Amino acid sequence: MRVFNVLAPLGLGALACASSSSDCRxxxxxxxxxxxxxxxxLQGQISQPLLHPLPPASPCYPPSDPSGNCTAVNQGWGDGNWRSSQDGAMQxxxxETFTFKNGTIDAxxxxxxxxKICEQGSVxxxxxxxxxxxxxxxxxxxxxEHNLRLVVKNTGHDYLGRSTARGSFMIWTHNMKNITYNSSFVPExxxxxxxxxxxxxxxGVQWHEAYDAIQAQGRVMVGGASAGGSVGAAGGWVLGGGHSSLAPSFGLGADNVVExxxxxxxxxxxVANSYxxxxxxxxxxxxxGGTYGVVTHVTYHTYPSFPVAAVFFEANTTNTDVMQTVFTEFTRIHPAISDAGWSGYALISSEAMGFFYIAPNTSVAQANATFDPFFTFAQNLTSQGLIVSNYTVPFxxxxSWYTTLFNxxxxxGGNSQISSRLLPRESFENNYEQLAKTLFALPGGYSWNFVAGGEVSRxxxxxxxxxxxxxxxxxxxAYGESWDEGATSGEIDALISQLKQSMAAVSAITPNSGAYxxxxxxxxxxxxxxFFGEHYPSLLAIKDKYDPxxxxxxxxxxxxxxWDSELRCRS
Ligand SMILES: Cc1cc2nc3c(=O)[nH]c(=O)nc-3n(C[C@H](O)[C@H](O)[C@H](O)COP(=O)(O)OP(=O)(O)OC[C@H]3O[C@@H](n4cnc5c(N)ncnc54)[C@H](O)[C@@H]3O)c2cc1C
Incomplete structure (x- = not known):
């Protein structure tokens, strides 16, 4: 493949005369x-040819005579598995872009x-x-040896851009795909x-691969949820905690690691384990992730498979007051439905709300007994313009629930920055109306990951x-701001200012909590x-010990x- 406008003309040339001080990567x-x-x-010491990653759209350039298969790029753009198979792509x-101090965006x-040109950006x-x-x-x-700015990239799903950096040297773990099941694994x-x-x-194993492998053993494991199961199962997900619809049953991903x-x-x-x-x-x-070393593999606990009951609920209206009423009631019931063993995901905005929740080893009758009061509450609002549907399905x-929904x-494949907040049970019990009101005011809606409580809390x-x-x-x-490609840095900055306002409001209503x-x-x-609570000082000491x-x-x-904001020089 030919390379267009990447590397040499990237603006990186401006650095060619500078030499790095030992305080700078x-x-x-x-x-x-x-x-x-x-x-x-280096090539003589590694098993594969060195990579020279390019931005994923590079095959479409130059527009007059595309250098590669631009049709494949267009087809794959919104596919997490396609993106994770591209060494130069983030999700x-x-x-993948880089914004200079003067606001120019390299993309x-x-x-x-x-x-009209393809630039290397932060690839x-x-x-x-x-x-x-x-x-x-x-x-x-x-x-x-060469004091390089190093990045460790697996699938590139990171929401903070931690797996890429301009002008960097990359370790790509995507092709480390070994999977071994052992019914009598003894930690070293x-x-x-x-x-x-x-x-x-x-x-490099991704969740869709891990789930297929563990299903073949008639077992389940705690793992993430994303379209196509493209999130990494043994990288940033678990290193950052790892939430799951099964976390309320068995704990977070991090709680389930053996070695x-x-x-x-x-x-x-x-090897790192309890011994x-x-x-x-x-x-x-x-x-x-990307903090203490490069993880080569993760061994997880597994559990016997079980049936689940699933409830699905959808509501739409142009009457935002009605939607807020539904959402407030939805918020109120969470301590009780957590105690009944439920978990799952919801998407909420001022005009639409949908959730899909599950509970292990639960019958349809038990599911309906838990949710019927809420469904009735919503049905009673249809006279005020609420359109509601709900159903309960056994899997x-x-x-089979997961593959039905996430296959x-x-x-x-879009541009976004997000923020997160962990909503304490105490806020649901003592302040649910204010909590619901604050969240409902967030512009653009939010994802509601009901993945804590239960075993996570025990x-x-x-x-x-x-x-x-x-x-x-x-x-x-989780909530955020998104924009179309080509937006100016000024336009993006305005959206980030909005995001900061939203963060301030959500933090104010949950002052002692934290974020994922x-x-x-x-x-x-x-x-x-x-992000780390009272564990931070211990983590810093461990980082110092293992990353000299x-x-x-x-x-x-x-x-x-x-480090400075570009993580290049010690500040
Ligand atoms: C569509 C989507 C769905 C998601 N769903 C969930 C979900 O259900 N549950 C959940 O908890 N989170 C979810 N996330 C967030 C996800 O956990 C993070 O994006 C996570 O960072 C992804 O890790 P990765 O290894 O796949 O990605 P990368 O972007 O490749 O890596 C993320 C971070 O981990 C580091 N890292 C990766 N591999 C290694 C390694 N082997 N050793 C050391 N460091 C490493 C990288 O350096 C980087 O800092 C989702 C994100 C997206 C975009």
């Missing part, structure tokens, strides 16, 4: 960037008429297509009598690094407390306050 275009001989030496396209838009310049821990070890050693260093029915996933393999910045490959390096093991379970397994594409908050605020929460709410780092905003005022080269730096991650 070296990026492409600087004199410190490794030369061809040095990259050849939210804004992270390679799908709409080729906007700038890494060189990468290692890791297949084995030894590939990662070689890449880590190379990054340390554990007594032989301690065994688990466990599944081990390579760092992990990790390459540290020293280049050493280590080997328990402090590192603690930090990796919720203390943030023979969680897997699709979408959710990705687990010792200090047993893993996950933000302790999860243990008091019932719901994680994996679905959070770059603009949290006190990110240390908001301070190689792993991500936006708003543990230790990131040492």
């Amino acid at each position: 070296c990026i492409y275009g600087e004199t410190c960037w490794p030369n061809t001989t040095q990259f050849d030496q 939210s396209t804004n992270w 390679c838009y799908l709409n080729t008429t906007i700038t 890494p310049v060189v990468g290692v297509d890791a297949r084995e821990p030894s590939d990662i070890q070689a890449a880590v050693n190379f990054a340390v 260093g554990a007594p032989a009598t301690e065994s688990y029915e466990a599944i081990t996933l390579g760092a 992990m393999g990790v390459v540290l910045s020293t280049g050493e490959y280590v 080997q390096r328990p402090d590192l093991f603690w930090a990796l379970r919720g203390g943030g 023979d397994s969680w897997y 699709t594409t979408g959710q990705v 687990i010792d908050p200090d047993s893993v690094a996950v933000n302790p605020a999860w243990r008091d929460a019932l719901v994680e709410v 780092y994996n679905e959070a905003s770059l603009y949290e005022v006190d990110f240390q407390y908001t 080269h301070r190689l792993f730096v991500v936006a708003k991650g543990v230790g990131s306050e040492e």
Whole structure:
């Protein structure tokens, strides 16, 4: 494939005369960037050809004579599995762009008429297509030796853009696809009598692959939900906590880890579990992706499969007062439906609301007994213009519910920034009207992830690094702002200002809570407390111990306050 306007003319040339000081990471275009001989030496140590990632729309350029299959690009643009198979793609396209201090945006838009040229933006310049821990070890050693700005990318789903950076060197874990089920897995260093029915996933396994594998064993595991199951099952999801519709039954993803393999910045490959390096093991379970090392695989608990009851509800109206009334009642009932074992997802705006909830080992009659009062409440509002539908469906397994709903594409391929808040049970019990009113006022609606409570709340908050605020929460709410490609930096800034206002309002109504780092905003005022709570000082000490080269730096991650806003130079 030909390369158009990437690399040389990218504005990175402006850096060519600068040389990196030891307090700054070296990026492409600087004199410190490794030369061809040095990259050849690296090539000799790894199993796959070095990658030279390009923005995913690059095959569509130049518009007059596209260099690749632009039809495939258009077809794949909104498909999370297609995007994760592209070494240069993120799932939210804004992270592929770069905004200069003067407001100019470096981008390679799908709409080729906007700038007519494809620019590299924040897409890494060189990468290692890791297949084995030894590939990662070689890449880590190379990054340390040359003081490179390193990124670790798996699927690129990150909402804070943590898996990409302009001018960076990338470790891409996407192709580490090994899956092993072991009905008597003994953690390294554990007594032989301690065994688990466990599944081990390579760092690049995605949820659709993990679910197919565990279903084949007649079992289930705690995992994420996204169109096509494209989120990574053994990367940022679990390292940041990992919520799931099964979390209220079995705990968060981080609560379900038995063991992990990790390459540290020293280049050493280590195992972390309750017996080997328990402090590192603690930090990796919720203390943030891309921070302590590169995880090579994760071993998870699994559980026998079970049937679920599912309820579906949809309401529409142009009367926002009526919708707010429905939403307020919906908010009020959550402590009770949590106690009855329910979980799931909802999308809410001033004119539409829909939810799909499940409960394990629950009959249709039990489901209806729980939800009928709410359905009746909503039906009684039809005279005021509310259009309502609801139904209850039994599924023979969680897997059949999941595949029925999520075997699709979408959710990705747009420009957005979001924020998150963990809504405490206490707010539902003591202040639900004000809570509902504040959320309902958010412009553009919000996602309502009813993935906490139950077992999440019963687990010792200090047993893993996950933000302790999860243990008091019932719901994680996520909301944001989105824009079309080609928007100016001024237009985007205005949307970010709106996002900050929304964040201030939601924080004010839940003052002692926090946010879910994996679905959070770059603009949290006190990110240390908001994302990590009282675990932050311990996490920082563990980071210092296991990352002596301070190689792993991500936006708003543990230790990131040492760095400037581009995470290039120590501030
Ligand atoms: C459509 C969509 C649906 C989602 N659904 C859910 C959901 O159901 N539950 C939920 O909890 N979250 C969900 N998320 C959020 C998701 O957990 C985060 O985006 C998460 O960061 C994705 O991790 P990843 O490895 O797939 O992505 P990446 O963007 O590749 O990685 C994210 C972060 O983890 C780091 N990282 C990745 N792999 C490794 C590794 N092997 N070692 C060390 N660091 C690594 C990266 O450096 C980066 O900092 C969803 C996001 C999207 C866009």
